[in-house]
Amino acid sequence: MKPLWRLNKYLYKYKGLLLLGILFTVISNIFVIIPAQLVRLAIDYVVESAVIFKPLDLGGLGDIASENFLKFVLVFGVLILVMALLRGFFLFLIRQTIIIMSRRIEYDMKNEIFKKYQNLSLSFYRKNSTGDLMARITEDVSRVRMYLGPAIMYGLNLLILFPLVISYMIMVNPELTLYSLLPLPVLSISIYFVNNLINERSEKIQRSLSNLSTFTQEAFSGIRVLKAFVRENDSVRDFSDASEEYKVKSIRLTRVNALFFPLIMALVGISTIITVYIGGLQVINGDIGYGVIAEFILYVNMLTWPVTSLGWVTSIVQRAAASQTRINEFLDEENNIISTEDAKDEIHGTIEMKDLSFVYPDSGVKALDQVSFSIQSGQTLGIIGTTGSGKSTIANLLMRMYDPAKGQILIDGKPIESFDISHLRKNIGYVPQDVFLFSDTIGNNIAFGLDHTEKDIIEQAAKDADVYKNIVDFPKGFETMLGERGITLSGGQKQRVSIARAIAKEPKILILDDCLSAVDTKTENVILNALKKIMKNRTSVIISHRVSSAKLADQIIVLDDGKIIERGNHQSLMEQKGVYAELYEKQTQAGESVDSDL
Numbered sequence: 001m002k003p004l005w006r007l008n009k010y011l012y013k014y015k016g017l018l019l020l021g022i023l024f025t026v027i028s029n030i031f032v033i034i035p036a037q038l039v040r041l042a043i044d045y046v047v048e049s050a051v052i053f054k055p056l057d058l059g060g061l062g063d064i065a066s067e068n069f070l071k072f073v074l075v076f077g078v079l080i081l082v083m084a085l086l087r088g089f090f091l092f093l094i095r096q097t098i099i100i101m102s103r104r105i106e107y108d109m110k111n112e113i114f115k116k117y118q119n120l121s122l123s124f125y126r127k128n129s130t131g132d133l134m135a136r137i138t139e140d141v142s143r144v145r146m147y148l149g150p151a152i153m154y155g156l157n158l159l160i161l162f163p164l165v166i167s168y169m170i171m172v173n174p175e176l177t178l179y180s181l182l183p184l185p186v187l188s189i190s191i192y193f194v195n196n197l198i199n200e201r202s203e204k205i206q207r208s209l210s211n212l213s214t215f216t217q218e219a220f221s222g223i224r225v226l227k228a229f230v231r232e233n234d235s236v237r238d239f240s241d242a243s244e245e246y247k248v249k250s251i252r253l254t255r256v257n258a259l260f261f262p263l264i265m266a267l268v269g270i271s272t273i274i275t276v277y278i279g280g281l282q283v284i285n286g287d288i289g290y291g292v293i294a295e296f297i298l299y300v301n302m303l304t305w306p307v308t309s310l311g312w313v314t315s316i317v318q319r320a321a322a323s324q325t326r327i328n329e330f331l332d333e334e335n336n337i338i339s340t341e342d343a344k345d346e347i348h349g350t351i352e353m354k355d356l357s358f359v360y361p362d363s364g365v366k367a368l369d370q371v372s373f374s375i376q377s378g379q380t381l382g383i384i385g386t387t388g389s390g391k392s393t394i395a396n397l398l399m400r401m402y403d404p405a406k407g408q409i410l411i412d413g414k415p416i417e418s419f420d421i422s423h424l425r426k427n428i429g430y431v432p433q434d435v436f437l438f439s440d441t442i443g444n445n446i447a448f449g450l451d452h453t454e455k456d457i458i459e460q461a462a463k464d465a466d467v468y469k470n471i472v473d474f475p476k477g478f479e480t481m482l483g484e485r486g487i488t489l490s491g492g493q494k495q496r497v498s499i500a501r502a503i504a505k506e507p508k509i510l511i512l513d514d515c516l517s518a519v520d521t522k523t524e525n526v527i528l529n530a531l532k533k534i535m536k537n538r539t540s541v542i543i544s545h546r547v548s549s550a551k552l553a554d555q556i557i558v559l560d561d562g563k564i565i566e567r568g569n570h571q572s573l574m575e576q577k578g579v580y581a582e583l584y585e586k587q588t589q590a591g592e593s594v595d596s597d598l
């Protein structure tokens, strides 16, 4: 229960709806109890009238008596009908308050969790799977809503109706009350167990359903590989196996579900039989009238659903508490990437890395070892290295996706931690290695980092990234949709749109992380020359495993296994005749042979 206390702030926020809900529950229950008493009065009246009808009929007053009798019965009938209508109206109002409150809280919770997710660091996303993140914001929130809506609604109903009905019953006949309520605790406990069984089996079904959808999703997104390797039949067989598991589990759930209503009905039936039996004995003894039996049968039926719901509500609350524990775990997660001073000084782009070593906290891999370099604003740094040598890690640290354990990064002479994080990231244009474009128009993708979409800036960025001509050749130009429902760009086009997105925001520092790998060397040169122009007075970091991307840089560092093994400019590195020169020879020779092949 304790994890659910966190929800009290929401209950307080929507206290108006909650209080109205309580009030409507009280009123609706009054309209449940009065008809039962009316039924008792009506039946007793009918029985007594039947007794005195014969003498009156013999005395010639039969017609008047039967007219009066029908009039009374009609009044009782109308009264019971009005009560039922009023009860229905208040039940409607209860749902309009409490269920609406739960929906509003669900909306607030989803927003709170999503906001928290957005503010958490990259390492949080590496630790937790996307499926888990999705499950907590959808399924877990839904379970908590079941507590805030139906569980509170039925719980309140139980709390109000129970004492009300039982005190009336005791007032009318304490002995009969005891006997008729005897089976109800058994009912509640059985429902609790059956319900737990249902939940357990539903969860298994949910899991096998999610396996099924992950499988299906992968089969669709990997359809090209699947077809190329002719694995369609295997895929169909695997799908049928996964479906089989789902079918078996669903059938098992149906079996338990089928038990649910017969169980309730059986126990209610037993209650009714006991009421009629004990009540009958009391009528024979002349202790009570027939009406009391009818009244008690109605009371027992009235209590059936609340008692049933007790088991159901308990299991909802338990599930909600478990879900809320999972939600709280993420809500309590701290973002350790914080700014020390929230400085928003204008960034010029001088970067200095001092003796920096970095170990990835989640994998323990030492990605950088005592790396030092400095770049003046307006200069270009080229970073060359084999795969896994730590190139992208430098980009991650400059973006403050992670903080180094040892060493320091200075931007314009100030520690990078002192800058406000959003301010820092707004000043950096980052083109990641794995291009990610949103399912939106090309124009909106390029304008992603801008607060206002400006056509001129978007077009200029597309020209500088050498992708303008490709875009205007599409029938819808910059309005062309990308993604699942749109067109598919080629690898090189995607990279260039991603470059345009980074330069559109006119960053002070531009980081290109191996993002020219899918373009030919001619396009690479066009882009690099354009960048030289626009990055004047700003800083560029060009990460690549292709020497051609880095050779124009003012300064080049060569990384191997997290260490800088060579540094200089193209000229001096060629003269050193080390790894860089060797790489250059190999790559240009390969380039020449490819060119001559063509």
Ligand SMILES: Nc1ncnc2c1ncn2[C@@H]1O[C@H](COP(=O)(O)OP(=O)(O)OP(=O)(O)O)[C@@H](O)[C@H]1O
Residues within 6 Å of the ligand: 126, 360, 362, 363, 364, 365, 366, 367, 385, 386, 387, 388, 389, 390, 391, 392, 393, 394, 433, 514, 545
């Ligand atoms: N987020 C991460 N969590 C844990 N380890 C990581 C992470 N990212 C990279 N690594 C590890 O750190 C090392 C350096 O990786 P990095 O991505 O910096 O290399 P890279 O030089 O950019 O390689 P490539 O050219 O293949 O992109 C690698 O051994 C990699 O496995």
